[in-house]
Amino acid sequence: MSNRHVNAVIVGAGAGGGVAAKELSEAGLSVVLMERGDWASYDVHNNDELLSQRTTVLGNAFGPDDERYRRVVVNDDGSTKVVVASENDYNNVAACVGSGTVSYGAMAWRFMREDFRMKTTYGHIEGSTLADWPISYEELEHCYEKAEWEIGVAGDAAQNPFAAPRNKPYPMPPFAYNKEAKILESSMRRLGLHPFPIPMLRNSISYNGRAACVRRRSCCGFACPINAKSGTHNTAIPAALSTGNCELRTNCIVNELVTDGNGRITGISYFDKDERKQVQSADIIIISASATETPRLLLNSKSKHYPNGVGNRYDWVGRNLQGHAYTGAFGLFEDDIFDDVGPGATIAVSDFSHHNPGIVGGGILANEFTRLPYFFTGIRPTGFPKWGKSHKEFQRKYFRKNVQVVGPIQEMPFFDSRVQIDPSVKDYWGIPVVRLSGHRHPKDVKGCEFLSSKAEIILKEAGASYTWQSIGGKGLSGGQHQAGTCRMGDDPRTSVADKYGRVHETPNVFVADASLHVTNGGFNPALTIMALGYWVAGHIAAEWQKGNRFT
């Protein structure tokens, strides 16, 4: 039995794909949204720290599972190792309807104008493929606004003097500071910085028919039991389904793009929930499988017309994998600071996002999400015992008396940090798996040292009795903030997709996820990915309505 032909098939129901499904089905296109995972359930996962999406030692709460998924990682010395999905080196986001947006911390950042013009702002950086985006902040602004109003963001942009200009305020007021944020606020002000409440994809008041947040400690890494956290699973995807034009197919693993004798991509093939191989044909194919899985799919789609994979004529698919080194400092205090007001992160400064002497880019600094008990066992001053009597005493003494100030540093895109296809290892379905290799650019380490030293100054000023820095690593970057592997650009020889996400060498194949990011900002990326979903799908819908069939 073959599937009915549709106008658009979208691979991946995450941040980018969920938004694209809504835009296209509301515009009247028939859409099939393919997702390898299932709907997430709070009842299964509740508030179990060891089996969440942040601490994944006993597995990824929201997928993928360790039994069927694996990847290959190339070590510094060139040797390789096979890793399962819950190991850090796998560099996972999630696999469920909504993907990371179900369990994320929900920080809702807009990038700044400079973030779209990194090359123009900072010039050529030796060893980096740093470039400007082919679109400006101003062009994307209305898409950010749509994401903020349709998915739902709480914040107060007026308090951040460094934020790029906007047309409309956030739809919901900001969250109140927790105790540690209050302590940090006065410290930051004394230092001449400009603290403000972190914009959040979480309801501060009831919004869009869903309740206001009750500030649980188990938020980042967990699903919200009262649906107060907003992702594509409880906004864009239900909206798409309610049009009647969109069919969501869960537990379906897409393995390649299907090409006809003329080199036209006619659809995708996949394994359905009963492990049967099926084909879904469509006029338009949109890949939103995340910055590691999107290039895998393109690279696995080899044919006579695309001997190196779709979109890969110039060997740019999978290149420039970047994420965010998290960097910052810890402080211990004499008094209790833990007030158990979740999710912990509430305050930030954007003073160090750009124009720092000797640094390319920079990053925000914020107080960190609640450090749950096992997570906290890894937080000890440099050289402190990692087990035994004093390790336990530290846990008891400081669990309620510690503050962490951290931020994501803007990374320099690096051509040799990349996603490839492993020549021998396959997953459960027999599909060749992702092979990851590379490391960070030396500039990133400088950025980390800079930002961590600022974090430590803030903590000292806040009255910490003891402080220490933790500096982001040098190794391969990707992880939850993975981006950049199918970057957009005007020149087909140095990018994979055009400014609308259309893969240069195929008229009807689009990318709509973090893979498109030319650079990844010094901010968590989800709101920008959602904005790109609106941008790419908005373009497709407008063209479609003009009669363009992308042939």
Next chain:
Amino acid sequence: MNDGIKLSRKDFLKIAALGAGALSLTTGGLSLFEGCTASRRPGTMFFSEDEIKLTEAIAEQIVPADDWPGGRDAGVANFLDTQLIGSYRRFQQDYQKGLAGLEKSCADKYHRKFEDLAWETQTAILQDMETGRLDGDVWKNGFSEYFFELLRAHCLQGYYGSPRHGGNKNYISYKMIGLDEPQIVGENRSGI
């Protein structure tokens, strides 16, 4: 259709056997039904009687008792025993090799079992394992540091993680740090 799928699954298992490690689907499960129940404490699933005693002693070193219970009374060994036939199946061989290696190191040097040694001696042995200074072939090529780190991380998980996984008995570690777990509907969050 079916043939293609069978083939890919076979490939998959072949590769898993070659070293992916995570896929020892059978080992843990099978041992439940095999004839080795004699040395198994009633109720344990992976560890033998000797191994559970050894693991309890190690867990007690990682999280020692003070005013609050240590790793032994908090059920850390039970956490490990449970995970080793569950999420941590892929570490079964490491545990078998490492625990046997530790027993041998203690027998060679002290002619005693680890758990019968003085507290300070136990600590010193684990410190040696942590820093790769134990004698013996099994500890070579970084296995010593690797296995210690596995033990350390897993014991801390058993003590500080959710009781649903077999450790942190009676929510003891949450109580120790003053965290109201389990959260009671209508009680804990009334302050907000």
